[in-house]
Amino acid sequence: MASLRPLSRGPFLLLLIFFVFSLSLLRPIQGNGGSDGGGGGEEFSEELLLKPLPDRKVLAHFHFRSAAPPSAANGRHHHLFPKAIAQLVQKFQIRELELSFTQGRWNYERWGGSDPISTRNAKPPGVELWALFDLPTEEIDPTWKNLTHALSGLFCASINFLESPTAYSSPYWGFLSNNGNLRYGALPREAVCTENLTPWLKILPCRDKAGIASLLYRPSIYKGYYHSQRLRLLSSESKGIILEQTLTVVLQPNSYTSSLLSSSDAQLQPSWSLSQLFKKEMTGKCVLAKSSKIFLELERGLLEKIVEIRDDSWIGKFDGQVGSSLYEYKVDNSNENKPLDVGITWKLPLVWSSVHAPFQASRFLMGSGNERGSIAISLQSTQTHDQYFGDLNDCTVPVIVLQVVPWYVKVYYHTLQISIDGKPQTLSDVIEKIQVTPSEDKLLPGTLEIMLRFPCSMLSATLSLDFDKDSYTLTNILQMSYPDYDVSDDSSLLHNLQEKYLVRSYTEVLLVPLTTPDFSMPYNVITFTCTVLALYFGSLLNVLRGGLVRREIISQKDSARPGLVPLYFLGYLPAKE
């Protein structure tokens, strides 16, 4: 035994050293817990807002918020915040970005236009992307191009079509006040489907496996009247990166329990609940979320008389904007055995209307023919003056209109005409500020930013611009971008539902039929040319071949042939050999 010790000590020690060494190699593979700096301080919260709409529909607004604290180092470890987004912000030096995918049109008349939900989530159909960069001006355009490509790969959409300068514009103050580092682009014809939602959900810490996002039953969402998924990024040195993802859906609940009351024409509004709308149950929150809440928004005073809330486990009641109450539910208490099923049952029929924005904007074409036309933007007042403006006589409303038009619709900005209540106005009376970036063929779209001051008591206003249609070689009917306007409420844009905000509306997408080439022309040209050539060469050949001999035809009565063709009409007869 004593002899074994000196023999086995040497190699044994060596092997032990190797073993320890290999263990130390194993540790970095296993120990990736994110405990090495940067992982702390990130937070994630999720919320869902449910609200019945006046036209028998339900609004469901999902809101996910992720925040990452600022970090001094370039590389960082992330615990909750999606690394793809952080890399995007860092690589392209983004200060602010918003990307929205929308299908359907937000019905401002029925669903409201002035509450924070509609102001921030009523988006134009298709894809809309705008970004503010922290870069010198000459670097922004190439960065925008790379950003559009990166986003198209990330979100499975053709956002890379926004790369060329003909597809995006840089408004100076019409959209957001900036100092030349804003780029705005939109693709109205982009389809929105599950493939856009899949990567959007993969950015969330719990994806769609747990928490509020587990309610997203795809056929229910895409069957709705309006759905819009939006991603908003805010990045600063002091606050780090804040990522806000919202999904706004307007659904129609299938309720077979609504019955016609015989006394009046009013029909009971459909009763609904989460499990009916989404075919799934809320069985627990995302464990990584700091807070997980569901809000139910009802007009104040509806409860106990007209509406019965199905699940009365709400823990708080708040006052929302414009006369509504918010009931808060906490998702933490629910689990698989006791799912949270928020919903309402209508006891009595009720007709109400949502609060409108001060003006209803729409856009249409005037004129006929394939050569020229006019674009008209009309603003109709919605008679909600008392909510926004105090004294009608002495107030004016500032309205900002932004319009981006592609280069193939050549707008003549000097033909701008404004009329209030049908009476044409002098431009200098109404226009406070105007900025025009004229379009350049195949290079730039035309941008019009105009700030107008209207009297509060006006009923309607119309702006019109003449344009020429370019004969474009494509046969597709192409769509244009659309304007939006801001009515400033004398306060800055804030995020909370209970504070003041800016009202923004979009008009419908405008369809401009462009002149298509006349495809029958080649046929016509060929036919005419061939006819002329045939006549010319035919007669020439006839003359050259043997000449035409003029004969006198003496009609003889006795030898009148029974031919039906009077021969004296044939002045020329071909010569016979």
Place this chain on the structure above:
Amino acid sequence: MAIDRRRPKPSRRSHFVIRETLLLLFLLLICAPSPSSSSSSSSSSMHNNNWAVLVCTSRFWFNYRHMANTLSLYRTVKRLGIPDERIILMLADDMACNARNTYPAQVFNNENHQLNLYGDNVEVDYRGYEVTVENFLRVLTGRHDSAVPRSKRLLSDEGSHILLYMTGHGGDEFLKFQDSEELQSHDLADVVKQMKEKNRFKELLIMVDTCQAATLFSQLNSPGVLAIGSSMKGENSYSHHLDSDIGVSVVDRFTFYTLTFFEKLNMYSNASLNSLFASYNPTLLMSTAYYRTDLYERPLNEDRSCSSYEWLKVLQDRLADEKSDTIVMYGLGTMILLLTVSTWLST
């Protein structure tokens, strides 16, 4: 003296043992990284990843079945183990969220509507007007603008087995893209030749489901390519059945019978290409499924542990990924442990 005599003996033995163990460890360290490295020569390169490029080239609602064909293959390929990162899916139009679809976000390939092909996790890389001949050829050759993101690139190497599936309307030596341009057979042959020169694949399986599909790969002459077409020159490929609820035909015959073959398989099956070819019945297909095996070196009926469907085999694929480092380290640790024990026991 006894001590003197004993000392050289243990030192000689200990030296020998030390040398032996060092040699063994050195050999271990050499052999350990080898499973995770791929050899450089193409002929002896090992298969270590699978890719799929699935292309639907038709738009408009009445070509729903082409979308359903491609999505059926997408679902099958995902089910049998290829992840989204290795699939390039090109769909020329949007059927699932089309305004004419009474089942939003759902695409079916059978009138019983039992399977929603669109599912919850579909990722389409090229869609709508991005599906052009130019982008298709760029994907295959790998020649992109520098801004194009990784998810839209075919990042295959000399150890890749690629499945290329194309469906749409086609004819004699061409395939129609988006109703406005064509991909011709010599274009495809050139692209495959370029891919082979750049070592972008080890084996390539081309499946085409269009009318006169076999003509599309008539000009191929690169080794390692296997091609299957749904019909021969002069024959049309037909749709399988009409779904009266949706209003259009929902699947093509060739794809339908290909899927019935694959639905019987799972990730660990050993199936051979010959059995796939044998499963095609010209009467049911209403056309002759033609396959071209002259460019393919290995015999098709070999059932080996690496099955002939290289793109069904997932285990090697997994080994080539990040997890190989962990496995190697664990192996090394275990071996050292065993060596320690055996050394202690032998002395």
